[in-house]
Amino acid sequence: MRVLIAQIQSVGVDMKLFRLTDIEQKPFSTYAAGAHVDVITPSGHVRQYSLCGDPGDHSQLSILVKRERVSRGGSASMHALSEGDVIEIGQPRNAFSVVSGEGPHLLVSAGVGITPIISMAHQLASGLEPFTWLHFARSSHLKELREVLPLDGFRPNLLVEVDLDRQRIPLALTRHIASMSDVRHVYACGPAEFMNAVRDITTQKFRTTNFHSEKFSGTQQVHERRSFSVRLAASGLTLDVSDKETLLEALEKHGVRLPTGCLEGICGTCIIEVLEGHVIHLDDVLTDDEKCQQQLICPCVSRAIGVLTLKL
Template sequence: MTHTNSLVLTVAERIDDLGDIMRLTLKGEGDLPPFAAGAHIDVQVETPEGPIWRQYSLCGEPGKSDAYHLGILRDPESRGGSVTLHDLMRAGEKLHAEGPRNHFPLAEGATRSILFGGGIGVTPMLAMAWELHRKGQAFTLHYATRSADRTAFLDVIKAAPFRDHIVLHHDDGEGAAPINLARDLPAAEPGCHVYVCGPQGFMDWIISAAECAGYASNVIHREYFSADVDAHGESFEVFCAQSGIAVTVGPDDTIAKSLVKAGIKIDVKCEEGICGTCVTDVLEGEIDHRDKFLTEEEREEGDQICACCSRARGARLVLDI
């Protein structure tokens, strides 16, 4: 379910939770667009260098339209969005946003769902837990943090009707054992789906273990909040079939940036190949995929590219723009 609503949201409440996580309750002038579990909104962040867009998962109960709930980690290693929001957001402040959009939906027909949330990656999992609980479907949510004093959302978890389906894990082992995939990842069986969100290393570990345990790629669902992406490479040409414009993408440029210089705008938001905003159809050429957004099946089809970071394997790509 994808929406393209332009929204003006007001901060109704801010809670500074454990683990440097800020929780925001956002309201509109009336009812907000509905969302399903796994959805996010794009938030415009005003930085000294100009506006940037960042994506934040909706962690409240799907189906409710009175407010949106976000959890935002203050990450000093990020590119400025989260730190700026932590510094500026207070009750009464307004945000410009778009959405909701959903690239991380729950699978239809699953008989059992195993959810892994690492740190701030628990936010979409909380919405998934609400939806699975409402539908009466079997699930377990494994929520991993560094330690008890870095574990946010404890009040939400304690009050949730599905709290018995949530297992806490702390890396330091104090009060809750770390994740043990030999114990916590069940054997692959028909209808069992795995969902994972969190830091890249955490996600890669879970995904690799699930693949080794026999889970097919189409039942392992993932959403990256950030990714270490290297967009550099050899120069190549991009030809735009609709507009007839050709550009050269240099070693330090991206397709999106090169096209903007030529007067062709591609919407870009995350700049890390994780949100899917810049996905563009490819008519000819071999793609060097650098993103974390497209599935392996979509990559094998070879007809879509994330223009913010991916490149050509050969000398030329033809795009349908």
């Protein structure tokens, strides 16, 4: 759908908050906290951005875009946009939702990872569900964040730690949760190393806790890239995937077009059903159970051993 950029607010030197409205001023459909949208950036690349507004506000959608120093142009082209420009976005999708009615909840975020977490805080607060929110930020960003996002409205649930290095963050997290008697669900968003620390510390403290996370980019996994073959069940066509290309690229080369998003194995847009064969899962979107079942594959990153039969 095409949306209007109603307002752009800078947060420090490398982040911008975009407030989007319907071109015809119609209300947006309801979305659940933690949802994200696909954005067709001016560069032509599709990027996923978490919705960071109040899910109960249907008048606008808000996304926070960090300009990445090393990127393929998506975030840089977003930062070149102006108020009044029109962009294309997809319908909200959610792979990081709140489990309502099963608190207490612990929200943990770092940096731009605040984006899906703030929508969760809105939902939990409106539902009067017990939650604590711990956010780690740079002091240079905190003032601007408070100006564009309603952080003060979440007192006393919100605890903020500023300018901590990587070694001090686990200590601060351990200190904060020491007095918590029980947490049913933990939701974390931030850099991979940060979320690994949150998962390890909280699961050790709260034995029955369910851990939920969302990542910005795919995990860099070291693996030996070998060629393999795929058979398309509908047509009977068999094609080879070389060690220098992805399954997605091989399919497109043979005229099989799939919907795509991140191309990093984190959004799940291109997932295909597997009928037979052994998948080497290199994505960060499928659950451990789904990977063990060997019935799905993310063709943008994952590979296979031998011959893979796909439901295509």
